Amino acid sequence: MSYLWVDKYRPKSLNELNHTPELTTKLSNLSADQNINNIPNILIYGPNGSGKKTRVMALLNRIYCNDSNHVFKLKIDVREFKVNSRNLEINVVSSPYHIEITPSDLGYSYDKIAIQQIIKELGSVAHQFVVNNKSTVKFKTIIINDANKLSKDAQHALRRTIEKFSKNIRIIMVCETLSNIIDPIRSRMLNIRLSSPSREEFDEIVIKVCQKENILYSDKFLSKLDNVCKKNIRLGLLTLENMAVLKNFDLSGNDINVMKPDWLMCIDKICLLAVKNSTVETILTIRGIFYDLIAHCIPADLILQRIIMWVLENGEFMNIKPNAIIKIIEYGSIYDERMKLGSKDIFHLEGFITKMILETSN
Amino acid sequence: MSNSLNSFFSSHKRQKISGDSLDQLVLENDKPWVEKYRPKSLEDVTAQRHVIKQLKSQLDKNNLPHLLFHGPAGTGKTSTILALSKQLYGPQSSQFWKSRVLELNASDDRGISIVRDKIKKFATLTLSNPSKHDLENYVCPPFKIIILDEADSMTKDAQAALRRTMELYSNVTRFVIVCNYVTKIIDPLKSRCTNIRFNRLDDSDALNRLKYISSQEGLSIMDEDTVLNQILKNSKGDLRRAITLLQSASKISSVTKETISSDLINELTGKVSVKKIEEFYNVMKTKNIKTITTFVNEEFVEKGYSCEIVIQQLHEFIYLDTTNNVFLKEDDDVAHWLFFETDCKLVNGGNEYIQLMNFALKMSKCL
Numbered sequence: 001m002s003y004l005w006v007d008k009y010r011p012k013s014l015n016e017l018n019h020t021p022e023l024t025t026k027l028s029n030l031s032a033d034q035n036i037n038n039i040p041n042i043l044i045y046g047p048n049g050s051g052k053k054t055r056v057m058a059l060l061n062r063i064y065c066n067d068s069n070h071v072f073k074l075k076i077d078v079r080e081f082k083v084n085s086r087n088l089e090i091n092v093v094s095s096p097y098h099i100e101i102t103p104s105d106l107g108y109s110y111d112k113i114a115i116q117q118i119i120k121e122l123g124s125v126a127h128q129f130v131v132n133n134k135s136t137v138k139f140k141t142i143i144i145n146d147a148n149k150l151s152k153d154a155q156h157a158l159r160r161t162i163e164k165f166s167k168n169i170r171i172i173m174v175c176e177t178l179s180n181i182i183d184p185i186r187s188r189m190l191n192i193r194l195s196s197p198s199r200e201e202f203d204e205i206v207i208k209v210c211q212k213e214n215i216l217y218s219d220k221f222l223s224k225l226d227n228v229c230k231k232n233i234r235l236g237l238l239t240l241e242n243m244a245v246l247k248n249f250d251l252s253g254n255d256i257n258v259m260k261p262d263w264l265m266c267i268d269k270i271c272l273l274a275v276k277n278s279t280v281e282t283i284l285t286i287r288g289i290f291y292d293l294i295a296h297c298i299p300a301d302l303i304l305q306r307i308i309m310w311v312l313e314n315g316e317f318m319n320i321k322p323n324a325i326i327k328i329i330e331y332g333s334i335y336d337e338r339m340k341l342g343s344k345d346i347f348h349l350e351g352f353i354t355k356m357i358l359e360t361s362n
Numbered sequence: 363m364s365n366s367l368n369s370f371f372s373s374h375k376r377q378k379i380s381g382d383s384l385d386q387l388v389l390e391n392d393k394p395w396v397e398k399y400r401p402k403s404l405e406d407v408t409a410q411r412h413v414i415k416q417l418k419s420q421l422d423k424n425n426l427p428h429l430l431f432h433g434p435a436g437t438g439k440t441s442t443i444l445a446l447s448k449q450l451y452g453p454q455s456s457q458f459w460k461s462r463v464l465e466l467n468a469s470d471d472r473g474i475s476i477v478r479d480k481i482k483k484f485a486t487l488t489l490s491n492p493s494k495h496d497l498e499n500y501v502c503p504p505f506k507i508i509i510l511d512e513a514d515s516m517t518k519d520a521q522a523a524l525r526r527t528m529e530l531y532s533n534v535t536r537f538v539i540v541c542n543y544v545t546k547i548i549d550p551l552k553s554r555c556t557n558i559r560f561n562r563l564d565d566s567d568a569l570n571r572l573k574y575i576s577s578q579e580g581l582s583i584m585d586e587d588t589v590l591n592q593i594l595k596n597s598k599g600d601l602r603r604a605i606t607l608l609q610s611a612s613k614i615s616s617v618t619k620e621t622i623s624s625d626l627i628n629e630l631t632g633k634v635s636v637k638k639i640e641e642f643y644n645v646m647k648t649k650n651i652k653t654i655t656t657f658v659n660e661e662f663v664e665k666g667y668s669c670e671i672v673i674q675q676l677h678e679f680i681y682l683d684t685t686n687n688v689f690l691k692e693d694d695d696v697a698h699w700l701f702f703e704t705d706c707k708l709v710n711g712g713n714e715y716i717q718l719m720n721f722a723l724k725m726s727k728c729l
Contacts, residue, residue: 026614040394040610045632046666156515160467166394178632178668179708184435187603188396190610191632195665231664301713308716312655322651326723333707333720340711 006237009209013067014058018205019197031062037138042172046194049232052174064097066132071095090114098141104149112154123165139170147173148180155182196231215244216252224258263298271310275318278361290349300345308332324359331355395609396602401445409567413558424503428537432544433560436600439540452500461490467511477523485531506535513539514546521548528554562599581612583622592624596631639679646726654722669714697728
């Protein structure tokens with residue numbers, strides 16, 4: 001079987017995890033044999049690509065089958081719910097021990113129903129798993145992805161449900177930020193913060209993969225990769241694989257440039273256009289690119305974020321005045337909020353870019 | 363507990379969940395402490411003396427008005443009503459309790475149809491007869507209780523549908539409405555109930571409770587008072603959060619025998635260390651865009667700290683902490699407005715990165 005390197009070299013047990021060792025000790029303490037059944041519900045948060053999911057799976061692997069990898073026998077199926085004569089479908093990834101859902105896929109008003117159905121279903125049955133013929137684990141785990149995108153309703157619905165079924169299930173919520181999680185949920189769970197790997201740790205991970213795949217690399221390449229990927233491990237490994245295949249596994253040359261993903265190039269283009277020629281036609285061209293990006297499922301707030309990152313990184317270089325930069329960021333924050341409140345993202349993106357052009361032109 | 367017991371149970375594929383007392387004991391140990399140490403009777407409720415007093419005097423008269431409990435999270439609203447109902451009807455698992463108490467919370471569907479069907483049906487039921495055992499041990503008043511927990515999430519329509527139901531069946535049924543924000547409850551319901559406000563727990567009461575739990579669980583905490591106070595400070599009067607924190611901390615440090623320290627508590631609440639905040643403040647003073655953005659990027663965004671918490675702590679650092687000599691310029695209102703605005707944008711779902719950058723850059727102008 002052939003896997004992407006990201007999956008091939010994904011750590012499977014707690015011992016193999018690469019970065020932030022303090023957290024790893026904490027997790028192994030949590031999953032220690034004695035009274036395993038009073039493990040708390042967990043809310044894990046951290047930036048993109050820092051390995052939240054990997055950690056959660058490693059934890060489950062330890063809890064349920066003592067690192068024998070049975071948790072990774074996954075199957076995917078589609079569950080259907082009927083709500084007011086409408087059929088809802090949700091993808092469910094499950095192993096014998098846990099079940100993984102992304103309720104926010106369903107959209108704003110239906111995620112609550114899906115969560116309740118699944119939790120009630122699993123919570124009203126007693127579970128029992130014997131680990132190593134010794135201890136018995138009496139709960140099943142539900143992993144909720146993208147928890148920060150859950151509607152407030154769904155989160156409220158979780159409050160008492162978590163307590164009520166705590167005998168039979170544990171919930172692990174995975175999210176990028178805590179900001180959208182309501183207080184009552186935070187106070188019921190053990191909050192675990194996962195930071196991105198440090199520069200050295202990131203390099204170490206990349207180097208390890210390079211050695212196993214027999215890739216030649218240079219320090220220069222590593223620092224370039226680091227620059228593009230911003231310590232996002234997933235992106236790092238994907239880019240590495242991509243580059244390696246393109247360059248015949250030799251990445252040690254001095255003139256090698258790390259490729260950016262297409263959409264990032266598009267964003268660079270937008271920014272350059274906006275800064276360099278401030279005319280009405282530019283807005284029209286940019287609109288085309290925006291539509292393209294959105295059609296390729298790049299979320300609008302990510303586009304906005306990237307544009308702002310670009311401004312912050314290259315602003316001085318492009319001779320934008322500090323005051324103008326601050327102004328642009330301010331507009332960014334305003335349009336970001338409006339985008340969340342409104343329903344047509346493109347209007348707000350265009351509004352922002354027009355403001356940005358205005359600011360940079362005078 | 364003994365391994366032999368566990369293996370004995372695991373030899374049976376299916377295990378009865380309740381009933382056997384030994385079994386109960388095992389289950390009791392597995393519960394989160396919040397559930398385990400829920401008060402069992404009104405006397406057990408640590409704080410809220412005025413509420414308890416009021417309820418007790420009502421109990422002595424063997425009567426109860428409709429009740430509306432409101433107050434911040436973790437102040438014991440649900441605990442109080444559960445404790446009360448346990449005193450009235452016995453343990454939660456008993457048949458009698460089930461026939462007399464209906465507990466509905468936000469996780470149950472509570473649209474208007476449920477109010478019409480389920481609640482009404484339960485309200486109209488004739489009273490079940492207490493057994494002799496129940497009569498001897500519990501109060502057994504001649505009414506049923508319907509608990510509507512987290513009532514703020516009920517729709518206006520559903521609340522309106524309750525109005526007449528409450529009055530019609532008041533001879534056999536009492537309603538207890540529990541909510542955080544009393545403003546979310548419609549006026550007609552409010553006027554039908556006795557409103558009782560739950561205040562934030564006083565530190566000494568909460569501290570006693572934490573000490574009790576810690577001694578019951580046999581925790582070894584170095585410098586107990588400081589650590590427990592730290593927990594209380596972080597949970598801001600929310601006892602449930604405090605207890606969960608204590609449990610998490612003890613669980614996380616259980617194997618390596620680390621002592622529970624203030625740092626660990628800080629980390630568990632997702633807080634940034636005060637030193638970092640001070641550094642942040644000083645970096646903002648430089649007013650250099652590049653320096654500020656790199657700092658924010660490296661220290662907050664990549665470390666995974668939540669923007670909301672950073673801002674909250676900075677606010678505390680600037681306005682509440684008197685030990686440092688931080689002072690803002692005359693145009694202080696700009697800074698205040700900035701705090702408010704950023705928080706509002708975040709609540710509306712704003713992107714953390716953008717908002718935090720905007721905040722840091724604009725704040726640097728005020729300093």
